[in-house]
Amino acid sequence: MAHYQLSQKYPHSEFLQIQITFKNTQKSSPLSIRLPAWRPGRYQLGNFSKNIRNFKVIDTDGKPLNYIKKSRDNWHITSSEEIVIVNYEYYTAEIDGGSTYLDEEQWYINFINCLMYAENQLDEPCEVQLLVSDENIIACGLPSKGKILYAKNFYQLVDSPAIISKEIKHLQYVLNNITFHLWFKGDVQLATQEERIIEDFKSFTAEQLKMMGDFENESYHFLYQIPDTKAYHGVEHLNSTCIVLGPAKEFNTEAFYDNFLGISSHELFHYWNIIRIRPKEMVPYDFTKENYFTTGYVAEGVTTYYGDLFLIRSGVKDLNWYQNELNKLFKRHFENNGRFNYSVADSSLDLWIDGYEPGTPDRKVSIYVKGAIIALLLDMLIIKETNAKKSLDDVLRTLWSDFYKKGKGYSAADYLNVAETVIEHDLEGYKKDYIEGTAPVENILTQL
Ligand SMILES: [Zn+2]
Numbered sequence: 001m002a003h004y005q006l007s008q009k010y011p012h013s014e015f016l017q018i019q020i021t022f023k024n025t026q027k028s029s030p031l032s033i034r035l036p037a038w039r040p041g042r043y044q045l046g047n048f049s050k051n052i053r054n055f056k057v058i059d060t061d062g063k064p065l066n067y068i069k070k071s072r073d074n075w076h077i078t079s080s081e082e083i084v085i086v087n088y089e090y091y092t093a094e095i096d097g098g099s100t101y102l103d104e105e106q107w108y109i110n111f112i113n114c115l116m117y118a119e120n121q122l123d124e125p126c127e128v129q130l131l132v133s134d135e136n137i138i139a140c141g142l143p144s145k146g147k148i149l150y151a152k153n154f155y156q157l158v159d160s161p162a163i164i165s166k167e168i169k170h171l172q173y174v175l176n177n178i179t180f181h182l183w184f185k186g187d188v189q190l191a192t193q194e195e196r197i198i199e200d201f202k203s204f205t206a207e208q209l210k211m212m213g214d215f216e217n218e219s220y221h222f223l224y225q226i227p228d229t230k231a232y233h234g235v236e237h238l239n240s241t242c243i244v245l246g247p248a249k250e251f252n253t254e255a256f257y258d259n260f261l262g263i264s265s266h267e268l269f270h271y272w273n274i275i276r277i278r279p280k281e282m283v284p285y286d287f288t289k290e291n292y293f294t295t296g297y298v299a300e301g302v303t304t305y306y307g308d309l310f311l312i313r314s315g316v317k318d319l320n321w322y323q324n325e326l327n328k329l330f331k332r333h334f335e336n337n338g339r340f341n342y343s344v345a346d347s348s349l350d351l352w353i354d355g356y357e358p359g360t361p362d363r364k365v366s367i368y369v370k371g372a373i374i375a376l377l378l379d380m381l382i383i384k385e386t387n388a389k390k391s392l393d394d395v396l397r398t399l400w401s402d403f404y405k406k407g408k409g410y411s412a413a414d415y416l417n418v419a420e421t422v423i424e425h426d427l428e429g430y431k432k433d434y435i436e437g438t439a440p441v442e443n444i445l446t447q448l
Helices: 154-158 194-213 253-271 296-313 319-334 346-347 369-383 393-402 412-423 428-435 441-447
Strands: 002-007 016-023 033-034 050-058 065-070 074-078 081-092 108-109 126-130 139-141 149-153 162-165 171-177 179-186 219-226 231-236 240-246
Touching: 016 065, 016 139, 074 081, 126 154, 139 219, 149 154, 154 179, 154 319, 171 194, 171 319, 179 194, 194 253, 194 296, 219 253, 219 412, 231 253, 240 253, 253 296, 296 319, 296 346, 296 369, 296 393, 319 369, 346 369, 346 428, 369 393, 369 428, 369 441, 393 412, 412 428
Parallel strands: 002 126, 179 219, 219 240
Antiparallel strands: 002 016, 016 081, 033 074, 050 081, 065 074, 108 162, 126 149, 139 162, 171 179, 231 240
């Protein structure tokens, strides 16, 4: 078991103090420890090790042990000791959906970017001891006892972010015996909105549970950071999501509320689509390097499509609102001349290069935008050709039962095969034109 102890030297410090106790199981060869090179949800290298200061390795008596740094985020420790202790400080000045951020009011921790692992112990249980005072509330998807969090392995640990603070606003609702928690860190007044939030969240959650028919956890946690500045960023996790949405002063406006619903519905659907129904290239995650995959149009495109769709299916929003959202989506697509130059499959592969920046003008498309449009197209094709007996819902449910439930990831070909089985004919044209090609989507969409 790896034991992690986290502390902050003084309340204003921007450094998280980390001490990790590793078993040194193979004394004949060096113990290889690593910091993840990227974080699931953002498919680009993170270079998190730039935030590390004062890296030291000692034995249980405090005697320094030898190590060498092998690469960007890999250290080799040579020792005959049973136990080695790694100490370092992690710099935490940035706040976004996937960062680790400390100030005098909170610890916001995405373990993926700040905790190291021993390469031969990824599947071993982990525990995280939080050295914070007793008044602190811990908002996290992991089981805990007092101020210790428990994970069955490193994968679970790093896919379970936490907010730790004396003041966190909290709402909750229960559906199908699952408790859904909403945790808010920031200057927001919930009072006037509480009932509406619960009612709307219950509605779209019920719709998602009904469609997928299966949920594997007893609880789910929406972790919101509501900063004073403008922000819009969400990241999906095992049984939680981190959402950064601002500015706080607009929290009670309708536009903010719509964004709040939209991003929350999107992130919740990731519980199924990508966290569990996952591209095979990322089963399991390889934290040491890029995990290239071409199916971003499923992971993010289909999720973007459904995130909004659930809001009208559940009656939380109306058709006018939905048409407006679709118009925004098309506008973003048609304003990008990259649609003539690069396919959505290639754009997915290239997430690792420039997926999260505008990049070279008109070079690529968005897996979110074009992905959602071709998900709509596929859904319409299936509904039309099966006389509404089937829909894209059936494709998602089959991916759940035939891939995730069987411990497998899916490939681009698997996704297409499942869709072909549902629609009962081949989809070679759809694949060539819209997934692997740059054919204009408007021609076929206007015919449907
Ligand atoms: Zn997403």
